[in-house]
Amino acid sequence: MTKIYEKSPAFFETFERKPSQQLTTHYCPGCGHGTLNKIIADLVAELGIQDQTIYVGPVGCGVFIYYYFEGACASAAHGRASAVATGISRSNPDGIVVSYQGDGDLAAIGTSNAIHAANRGENMIVFFVNNNVYGMTGGQMAPTTLIDQKTTTSPFGRTEKNDGFPLRMAEMMAGLEAPALVARVGVNNPKNIRQAIKVIRNGLEIQRDKKGYVFIEVMSQCPTNWKKEPAEACEWIDDVVCKQYPLGTFKELPADRQPQKRPRAEVDFAAVAKLLGLTADDETGSQEMTLPQPEMRFKFAGFGGQGVLSLGLMVAQMATQRNMEVTWLPSYGPEMRGGVANSSVVIGEDPIGTPVVDVPDVLVALNRPSLDKLGPLVPKEGLIIYNSSLIDQIPADLKGKVYPLAATTLAAEAGTVKAANVVVLGFVARMTGIFELSELEDFLRETFKQPALQEVNLKAVSAGWDVAGEV
Ligand code: SF4
Known part of the structure; x- marks a missing residue:
């Protein structure tokens, strides 16, 4: 001692x-x-x-x-x-x-x-x-x-x-x-x-x-x-x-008791894959997505109700469907609606060490507290995309490349402000090159079955995609 x-x-x-x-x-x-x-x-x-x-x-x-x-x-x-x-x-x-x-x-x-x-x-x-x-x-x-x-x-x-x-x-x-x-x-x-x-x-x-x-x-x-x-x-x-x-x-129990060693538990991955109806290809995970770097770390942040958790989830699901290594980690305060919330998404070619994103390669800030708090964490080569419909002042100490995106305004033009997260999806996909527009559209058609909802979201994603093309 x-x-x-x-x-x-x-x-x-x-x-x-x-x-x-x-x-x-x-x-x-x-x-x-x-x-x-x-x-x-x-x-x-x-x-x-x-x-x-x-x-x-x-x-x-x-x-x-x-x-x-x-x-x-x-x-x-x-x-x-x-x-x-x-x-x-x-x-x-x-x-x-x-x-x-x-x-x-x-x-x-x-x-x-x-x-x-x-x-x-x-x-x-x-x-x-x-x-x-x-x-x-x-x-x-x-x-x-x-x-x-x-x-x-x-x-x-x-x-x-x-x-x-x-x-x-x-x-x-x-x-x-x-x-x-x-x-x-x-x-x-x-x-x-x-x-x-x-x-x-x-x-x-x-x-x-x-x-x-x-x-x-x-x-x-x-x-x-x-x-x-x-x-x-x-x-x-x-x-x-x-x-x-x-x-x-x-x-x-008596000190001369025998050791209770158990055999190491082994997971039969083939049996699990069979149970889940996965094919051999799914199992080996031939990856169908090109990342600008072997691992991309995203942080989507804003108020609860702005869809930052589902934005992260959409990115995570699309990457999962392409057999990438993916983590999605939501974080929110006690009040889901109106409180601050964020989701961390990591997409990698190799197994991911931690789902925690302390230093984002891409930050999406849909409100000012998120930009003020998380913006300075993005390194010089990282992207900071902020919702210029709601944020009129950006911190002075940002190092990353900063892009304003009028997400709420564009979403309103598409049919509802609730689709601001989908506007961001289109913008992020094009800026980072991780998904094609057609892939986004297929995913949204699959996700939103109701025709009216589908239409709004398709318009929203195109709006974000188009703005990224003008940058
Ligand atoms: S509040 Fe927690 S840390 Fe503080 S004295 Fe009590 S047990 Fe210890």
């Missing part, structure tokens, strides 16, 4: 999440997550398993672990970390899989995933960080909230009659046959931390030796949402929390 003030060698040297915060994590001062992260990293380094360790991060306060642990990391959808970890474990039998989850992730939305992974005895170690509240979203009541504990959604305190009893996940997991080790530890004082280190080392050794599923519940202080000073929060764990969540080892 490194000294308490030393950074673990299994952490990145600098944390790249925020340029202004490269030496610290995002956790609040006094939070138990930081201590747990350090314990895990120190032990991974000490056991010499850093190169084999694959972390799966949750949605919750632990969401950014991939910025801290220097190793392979995957992020799971909310509550699905144990399921994602199962896939990783099955396809990497030599890997050491760490699933890192919180109260909401594991004890609410993801309970079934977690319990079934435990019941199957997957080779993984699950850290369940229990701080009795939903930390990231502002301290709402969790399934683990204590009886009488006040939270933003239980302002008079949790009652068993109204809200049920605190869910004791460790005790539940210990009732299953498969888990090799189930324990609850604390990271609130030196004595508990020493014990936590011992238990976690044991858990990681079980993983190294492939001896099955390990569940470690970690009682962790959340001073921010408990509205306590860090020292007071640590004491509260001893004085109050541990009365309802006793620490200890609830189940441990």
Whole structure:
């Protein structure tokens, strides 16, 4: 173990999440997550398993672990970390899989995933960080909230009659046959931390030796949402929390247990293709599209309701039909209509590393906030196409080649402003050379069966195509 003030060698040297915060994590001062992260990293380094360790991060306060642990990391959808970890474990039998989850992730939305992974005895170690509240979203009541504990959604305190009893996940997991080790530890004082280190080392050794599923519940202080000073929060764990969540080892199978190694799961791609009715050609994916470069990264951005998600989807679908490697990643705020939204599309000749588009080759900005925010990310050789019907001022710090396109006006002339995204489709296709007009028209005929809709969209796509021809 490194000294308490030393950074673990299994952490990145600098944390790249925020340029202004490269030496610290995002956790609040006094939070138990930081201590747990350090314990895990120190032990991974000490056991010499850093190169084999694959972390799966949750949605919750632990969401950014991939910025801290220097190793392979995957992020799971909310509550699905144990399921994602199962896939990783099955396809990497030599890997050491760490699933890192919180109260909401594991004890609410993801309970079934977690319990079934435990019941199957997957080779993984699950850290369940229990701080009795939903930390990231502002301290709402969790399934683990204590009886009488006040939270933003239980302002008079949790009652068993109204809200049920605190869910004791460790005790539940210990009732299953498969888990090799189930324990609850604390990271609130030196004595508990020493014990936590011992238990976690044991858990990681079980993983190294492939001896099955390990569940470690970690009682962790959340001073921010408990509205306590860090020292007071640590004491509260001893004085109050541990009365309802006793620490200890609830189940441990004998150490001389045999390894539980599973054979590597292989996918029979030929069988899948047959099931989907794909031909041998489809399978081998002879690509029918010429890109100006081996991989093109697009970002389509605007307000929800402007059709930026469907614009990305149209481009992605057309490229998919031509057997290209394609990803489509939508992103929108809580309000779909009126809020900001964007979709990222990557088209490649080879398998795509990430669907995230941080540096677009082509940016389409249908509103001003999108142009202001994303425009400066486009490099010198990239294209920036903005909706000049709605944007009258462009940022001064753009490096890419900038093209105004009166998308909304042209769409209105075609029959409806809703077809602004199709105007853009025509423009982008011609500017980049990725699709011919006839291909766009065939696709739109196929997509819009209703004659009136079809007519408007065909006019819109031609309008965009024609404008690009005049550039
Ligand atoms: S909200 Fe609570 S659990 Fe989340 S980082 Fe802050 S102290 Fe930690």
